[in-house]
Amino acid sequence: MAATASGNVETSFRPKIGCVKDLAESSDLTSIPSKYSYYSTALQIPTIDFSLLNSTSPDQRSKVIQDLGKACQEWGFFMLINHGVPESLMEGMLAMCRDFLDQTGGGEVGVCWKACPENYLKAISESLGLEGSCIDKAMELESCFQILTSNLYPPCPQPDLAMGMPPHSDHGLFIQNQNGGLQLNHNGKWVNVHALPNTFLVNTGDHLEILSNGKYKSVLHRAVVNNKATRISLAVTHGPCLDKVVAPVAELVDSENNPALYHGMMYKEYLEFQQSNQLNGKSHLDRIRI
Ligand SMILES: O=C(O)CCC(=O)C(=O)O
Numbered sequence: 001m002a003a004t005a006s007g008n009v010e011t012s013f014r015p016k017i018g019c020v021k022d023l024a025e026s027s028d029l030t031s032i033p034s035k036y037s038y039y040s041t042a043l044q045i046p047t048i049d050f051s052l053l054n055s056t057s058p059d060q061r062s063k064v065i066q067d068l069g070k071a072c073q074e075w076g077f078f079m080l081i082n083h084g085v086p087e088s089l090m091e092g093m094l095a096m097c098r099d100f101l102d103q104t105g106g107g108e109v110g111v112c113w114k115a116c117p118e119n120y121l122k123a124i125s126e127s128l129g130l131e132g133s134c135i136d137k138a139m140e141l142e143s144c145f146q147i148l149t150s151n152l153y154p155p156c157p158q159p160d161l162a163m164g165m166p167p168h169s170d171h172g173l174f175i176q177n178q179n180g181g182l183q184l185n186h187n188g189k190w191v192n193v194h195a196l197p198n199t200f201l202v203n204t205g206d207h208l209e210i211l212s213n214g215k216y217k218s219v220l221h222r223a224v225v226n227n228k229a230t231r232i233s234l235a236v237t238h239g240p241c242l243d244k245v246v247a248p249v250a251e252l253v254d255s256e257n258n259p260a261l262y263h264g265m266m267y268k269e270y271l272e273f274q275q276s277n278q279l280n281g282k283s284h285l286d287r288i289r290i
């Protein structure tokens, strides 16, 4: 039983939690309403079955292309399963990076890993309603430039006070990346990404945002640290050759209904600008936004 503010009516009631102060003062606070949380814990990131892109059933193929487009548009992120890369190769890459980082104490490995994921890019083109070869042609991907980055995050005694990698988006077309600790921003909230074994995590990078004239947005992501174990992640960005100017694909631009949202920019300049600046959200995209 409790008294109302005027004190002359006694009723039994639970205080209605209306503001943060009420919330903080309620004695049985064990969890907070989702609107106050910067995290979303229950969300499942989309999964794309890569093997279905080779399906002989046109319905199955067009369904997976539709799912791919939806994942790029709504999340900018998905988990690729049945991708056909042997698990032993993926483990070998991780082991190689671990050795390298152990010997050098950290840093970036710059290797050109010429494995153009043509099938994937064909599907992305089709999901935008374009001809399969469109992105490949626009980016001249036969002379592509891939960068593999290996990140090492040692255990941190105060993980809540530190950040492994601040929020940013990636250049190039996508990144592949393993292990827990990665978070992505979905509708303004941070979502923990848990990769299933033998899967790739793929995200839409800035260049897909530019090429698609903003239809697919590059996704903000960051890496958090833990106080238990060293974590290694591998990221691959896939871009055109260095002197290619990346601009919205002509087929997706028309001056009346869909004016170009970005100026073209040479890939090399984009990389230099990104590398010379602290990672800071998507600020590097603002430079070329019209
Ligand atoms: O370590 C991670 O999970 C994120 C790495 C990353 O975002 C990057 O290398 O661009």
Ligand SMILES: [Fe+2]
Residues within 6 Å of the ligand: 168, 169, 170, 175, 221, 235
């Ligand atoms: Fe990244």
